[in-house]
Amino acid sequence: MKLDTKHLRYLSNEDWRVLTAVEIGSKNHEVVPTPLIIQLSNLRGGSGVHKSISTLAKANLIARTQNAKYDGYRLTYGGLDYLALHTHLKRNALYSTGPCIGAGKESDIYLCAPPTAPNPPSKTSHQHQPDEQQCVLKIHRLGRISFRSIKNNRDYLGKRQSASWMYMSRLAAQKEFAFMKALGENGFNVPKAIAWSRHTVVMSLIEGIPLRAVKEVGDPAGLYSELIEVILRFAEHGLIHGDFNEFNIMLQTRGEDGAKADAKGEAEQSSLSVIPYIIDFPQAVSVDHADAKSYFDRDVHCIKTFFDRRFHFTSSEPGPYFEEAKARAGGRKKGSCKRIDIDVEASGFSRQMAKELHKYMETVGVNVDTGVTTDEESSESEEGNDKDGVPSENVDPRELLHI
Ligand code: ADP
Numbered sequence: 001m002k003l004d005t006k007h008l009r010y011l012s013n014e015d016w017r018v019l020t021a022v023e024i025g026s027k028n029h030e031v032v033p034t035p036l037i038i039q040l041s042n043l044r045g046g047s048g049v050h051k052s053i054s055t056l057a058k059a060n061l062i063a064r065t066q067n068a069k070y071d072g073y074r075l076t077y078g079g080l081d082y083l084a085l086h087t088h089l090k091r092n093a094l095y096s097t098g099p100c101i102g103a104g105k106e107s108d109i110y111l112c113a114p115p116t117a118p119n120p121p122s123k124t125s126h127q128h129q130p131d132e133q134q135c136v137l138k139i140h141r142l143g144r145i146s147f148r149s150i151k152n153n154r155d156y157l158g159k160r161q162s163a164s165w166m167y168m169s170r171l172a173a174q175k176e177f178a179f180m181k182a183l184g185e186n187g188f189n190v191p192k193a194i195a196w197s198r199h200t201v202v203m204s205l206i207e208g209i210p211l212r213a214v215k216e217v218g219d220p221a222g223l224y225s226e227l228i229e230v231i232l233r234f235a236e237h238g239l240i241h242g243d244f245n246e247f248n249i250m251l252q253t254r255g256e257d258g259a260k261a262d263a264k265g266e267a268e269q270s271s272l273s274v275i276p277y278i279i280d281f282p283q284a285v286s287v288d289h290a291d292a293k294s295y296f297d298r299d300v301h302c303i304k305t306f307f308d309r310r311f312h313f314t315s316s317e318p319g320p321y322f323e324e325a326k327a328r329a330g331g332r333k334k335g336s337c338k339r340i341d342i343d344v345e346a347s348g349f350s351r352q353m354a355k356e357l358h359k360y361m362e363t364v365g366v367n368v369d370t371g372v373t374t375d376e377e378s379s380e381s382e383e384g385n386d387k388d389g390v391p392s393e394n395v396d397p398r399e400l401l402h403i
């Protein structure tokens with residue numbers, strides 16, 4: 001779904017109040033009845049509300065819907081996008097949105113300018129300014145692909161059906177923000193978590209190349225050990241990524257002095273080192289999760305298989321094994337290492353929320369990039385299609401680099 005922001009700055013305060021009223025009403029109503037919208041928007045005189053309703057409907061932020069008993073409106077994805085962007089703008093988390101730089105099954109990623117940047121990002125993406133000046137908006141869209149299977153899953157979703165995409169996308173964003181923040185604070189190479197609102201997260205831009213687009217690396221054994229070490233450090237902090245593969249690892253090249261490679265001349269390219277950054281956390285699980293072992297094994301397997309297929313590298317060392325990795329994690333009560341899973345729980349993303357989101361993702365089979373790229377798929381992605389066969393709007397030519 002495209003993010004169309006052309007009405008964003010033209011909506012009046014009344015329009016925002018009415019849009020917020022529809023959002024609040026959707027928590028309990030599949031279709032929010034017009035009298036309830038009027039009541040919740042708390043505006044004097046109904047006529048102003050009707051005018052706002054018509055403005056919002058024309059902009060496709062709400063949609064008129066009839067159900068068996070009454071007429072009313074429901075919030076669209078566009079409406080929820082606007083509410084989230086409005087909050088980010090008000091809180092100075094970002095200044096403007098730019099081009100789409102990634103579209104997954106369950107999310108859209110936009111390049112953004114933070115409030116301090118002198119200019120919004122250029123329409124021709126990838127002519128990057130330094131990354132301190134740019135950030136990324138990730139919009140979670142759980143249920144976009146699996147909408148039909150969700151509909152068919154009435155028993156599971158019950159009354160929550162209509163609100164579920166909104167609620168689950170919000171849980172995914174909240175979880176991603178909480179984990180990314182905690183990981184960053186514990187020294188992991190992840191994007192900096194800047195803000196979250198509803199189903200969206202603002203984070204720093206990683207100026208790197210997704211591993212799936214890398215044809216060659218100078219030292220596959222070194223990179224392999226580094227990635228396995230990341231998996232083990234995650235476990236030490238109580239976490240399993242759960243989708244640790246070439247789609248969610250980005251490589252940044254740096255010179256010996258630590259400066260980003262883009263700033264370096266050709267002659268210095270040989271002294272480059274590769275720093276892996278990990279992204280995409282909505283499916284992360286605690287090492288105490290009942291299925292932790294299988295998620296851990298899958299993460300390890302994905303890396304092994306990818307290195308074997310892409311770089312013809314097979315490690316002579318067996319493992320790592322879940323039991324050993326878990327033993328490195330501190331206990332729930334005390335441990336030498338910070339337990340991020342416990343910290344995140346304490347920060348507001350409760351165990352109950354984690355369970356709900358996990359069950360949803362498992363039931364409808366969403367949000368796991370997992371499965372190692374086949375050679376066919378990898379040549380597709382190199383031709384500008386992402387993993388779902390959806391053509392990316394913009395393909396970074398650097399994605400075809402040999403590092
Ligand atoms: P999904 O859950 O849909 O897989 P991801 O978080 O993996 O979403 O993002 C999809 C793609 O967007 C990534 O493969 C990557 O190319 C790009 N991307 C995501 N986050 C960032 C970021 N912080 N910096 C640069 N690119 C990013």
Ligand code: MG
Binds near residue numbers: 104248280
């Ligand atoms: Mg991903």
